[in-house]
Amino acid sequence: MKNNQLTDSGQLRHFLTIEGLKKPLLTEIMDRAEQFSGITHRQVKKVPILRGKTIVNLFFENSTRTRSTFELAAKRLSADVMNFNISTSATSKGESLLDTLHNLESMHTDMFVVRHNQSGAAEFIAQHVAPHVSVINAGDGCHAHPTQAMLDMFTIRRHKQEFHHLRVAIVGDILHSRVARSQIQALATLGVGEIRVIGPKTLLPADCQTLGVHVYHDMEAGLEGVDVIIMLRLQLERMQGALLPSAREYFHCFGLTEDKLKLAKPDAIVMHPGPINRGVEIASSVADGPQSVILEQVTHGIAIRMAVMSMALGAQSEQHEISA
Numbered sequence: 001m002k003n004n005q006l007t008d009s010g011q012l013r014h015f016l017t018i019e020g021l022k023k024p025l026l027t028e029i030m031d032r033a034e035q036f037s038g039i040t041h042r043q044v045k046k047v048p049i050l051r052g053k054t055i056v057n058l059f060f061e062n063s064t065r066t067r068s069t070f071e072l073a074a075k076r077l078s079a080d081v082m083n084f085n086i087s088t089s090a091t092s093k094g095e096s097l098l099d100t101l102h103n104l105e106s107m108h109t110d111m112f113v114v115r116h117n118q119s120g121a122a123e124f125i126a127q128h129v130a131p132h133v134s135v136i137n138a139g140d141g142c143h144a145h146p147t148q149a150m151l152d153m154f155t156i157r158r159h160k161q162e163f164h165h166l167r168v169a170i171v172g173d174i175l176h177s178r179v180a181r182s183q184i185q186a187l188a189t190l191g192v193g194e195i196r197v198i199g200p201k202t203l204l205p206a207d208c209q210t211l212g213v214h215v216y217h218d219m220e221a222g223l224e225g226v227d228v229i230i231m232l233r234l235q236l237e238r239m240q241g242a243l244l245p246s247a248r249e250y251f252h253c254f255g256l257t258e259d260k261l262k263l264a265k266p267d268a269i270v271m272h273p274g275p276i277n278r279g280v281e282i283a284s285s286v287a288d289g290p291q292s293v294i295l296e297q298v299t300h301g302i303a304i305r306m307a308v309m310s311m312a313l314g315a316q317s318e319q320h321e322i323s324a
Contacts, residue, residue, distance in 0.1 A: 004126070012311040014126045016137045017144040018185040026189055030154045032307035033300070039076060040302065049310050050077035053110045057083045058125075059138070060116045065274055065298055066138050066148070070113050073305035082109070098128055105130050110313060112136070119143035119178075134312040136305075142176050142235075148273050149182035151304040153190060155297050156228055159269050163187070169196040169222055169264075170213075171254060172232030172281050173203045179273045180232060184211050198222035199254060203234075219254050223263040230271045231256050231282050247280050256282045261291065269293045 005014045005021070012025065039045050055074045059067050067083075074081045084104070101112070111134045114122045119141030126135040139145040153163075160166055168187055174180045174197050187195050188211075195213045197204060208215050216222030223229065234250065256270065270282075270292045278284045287294060 011314065012308070014135045014137075015146055015308050015312055016122050016126055016135065018146050018149055018182045018189065019144070021189065023189050023191070026150065026153065026186060029150055029304065029307050029311065030157055032311065033150075033154050033303040036076075036306040037300070037303040039306075040299065046076050046078055048078045050074070050079040050313060053077075053079045053313055054108065055079045055081050055111045055113060055309065056104055056109050057081065057138075058112050058114045059084070060114075060121070061139070063115055063138070065301065066115065069298065069301040070136075070138060070147075070305050073302050073309060074113075076302070077306055077310060079110075079309070097125075101125060101129060105133060109133065111309065113138050115139045117141055136308060136312065139178055141178065142181075143178050144182050145178045145273075146182050146186075147301070147305055147308055148179050149186040150308070151297055151301040152179075152183055152230065152271060152273070153186050154300050154304055155271065155293055156269070158296070158300070159293065160227060163190040163192045166192050166228060167194045167196065167226040168192055168228040168230065169198055169216075169226040170230045170232065171198040171219065171222070171256065173234050174199055174208065174232070175203045175205050176235035177232050180230075183230060184213060188212055196222050196226065200250075219260060220263055223260055226264045227268055228271065229256065229261070229264055229268060230273075232273070233275060233277050233281055247277075251280055255280065256286050258283065258285055258289070261286055261289075267291075271297060273297070 005012065005016055007013045039047060057067060057070060071081055071083065110132065112125060112129065113136045114125055115138040116122065120143060121140045122135055122137035129135060137144055137146055170180050170183060184195060196216055197208060197213045198216045198219050201217060204215060261270065268291060270286055272282060272294045276282060276287055278287060286292065
């Protein structure tokens with residue numbers, strides 16, 4: 001089946017999900033991000049690659065890191081950026097989503113970066129935009145968050161170089177996490193040696209093992225000998241009913257403390273897509289400790305999003321353009 005994220009020539013047009021993408025494309029995204037990563041340290045943090053392009057941030061759901069890094073990434077590529085305020089837009093007055101999109105298209109926009117609380121929203125938009133418009137999924141419901149997964153992969157590669165020998169543990173609310181789904185797909189595609197998911201039964205999908213992961217309900221056993229620990233926050237806004245006895249009990253069983261971290265390899269890195277709930281899924285001493293790369297993830301998010309946007313808009317990131 002043809003992947004609707006790709007052009008006929010196999011180039012990236014939309015970036016909606018990791019599912020269906022091949023290892024060479026994921027590697028290309030990381031390689032291009034590597035080229036862009038040095039821009040952050042320059043006095044003038046811009047390249048002209050997307051000069052003349054207009055990118056619209058359509059955030060139907062609150063966000064801090066994701067929206068900010070997408071905006072910074074677009075501006076560092078020299079694109080014009082429009083942040084669409086949903087609460088004051090015509091959609092709040094009854095205008096349909098498609099009418100809003102078509103009105104924005106008539107302003108000669110080139111890309112929509114979409115965050116929505118409904119799974120499948122980004123794909124729906126991608127199916128209805130004009131042929132010249134690209135759509136980037138910045139998180140949809142419990143479905144996918146592909147750029148977050150790619151910045152996580154980029155962070156892992158920066159520290160561990162290769163993927164095939166790694167043991168990676170994803171801990172917490174897997175059931176409601178769009179990030180976890182995208183991470184598992186990316187890790188599997190990149191050939192990680194072992195993917196572990198750790199959490200209470202109430203927070204793991206029933207079909208978890210079909211994803212090619214090893215399931216643990218005991219955190220100590222699950223962390224034994226791992227190279228990478230990815231902590232997830234409790235998605236309380238997506239939970240229906242009481243899936244946990246209390247936040248205190250959850251931290252006791254599944255919170256990452258210094259003692260639990262010692263079960264992993266000595267050079268294991270600790271990751272978290274944010275926002276962090278200290279004392280619920282992770283202790284402050286670990287979040288701020290020497291093995292934490294959480295703030296690095298935020299930094300790498302800019303380079304990854306620059307890479308994805310430039311690829312989706314068909315821009316060539318030649319070295320002379322990056323050094324311009």
